[in-house]
Amino acid sequence: MANHYFNSDDLKKFPGISEFQEKLGKKFFDYYGEVFSEGALTIREKSLIAIAVAHTIQCPYCIDAFTDNSLQNGSDEEEMMEAVHVAAAIRSGASLVYSVQMMNKIKKTTM
Numbered sequence: 001m002a003n004h005y006f007n008s009d010d011l012k013k014f015p016g017i018s019e020f021q022e023k024l025g026k027k028f029f030d031y032y033g034e035v036f037s038e039g040a041l042t043i044r045e046k047s048l049i050a051i052a053v054a055h056t057i058q059c060p061y062c063i064d065a066f067t068d069n070s071l072q073n074g075s076d077e078e079e080m081m082e083a084v085h086v087a088a089a090i091r092s093g094a095s096l097v098y099s100v101q102m103m104n105k106i107k108k109t110t111m
Helices: 008-018 022-035 043-056 060-072 077-097 099-110
Strands: none
Touching: 008 022, 008 060, 043 060, 043 077, 060 077, 077 099
């Protein structure tokens, strides 16, 4: 079996991140738990946001976890892929908006 930097089995070890710093780990998990509890947004909606963000930051652990979480909370494949496309559109738009800076520079330099 080939070794990979990202090992899906490591996701199961996530609860153990408090091992070397229990106080901060507990604070993180308290916060994390509160963020993903029902609020103004449903747990299902939060999970869809999380799957989109996971793709944007390219975290394979998050993609694994929130794919499962989204399915468990009633999202289907079409909704999840649409959420990923929303994230992709925002990410590409954020890159493209910087072209205005390039165009400004070109106009200043050549005109």
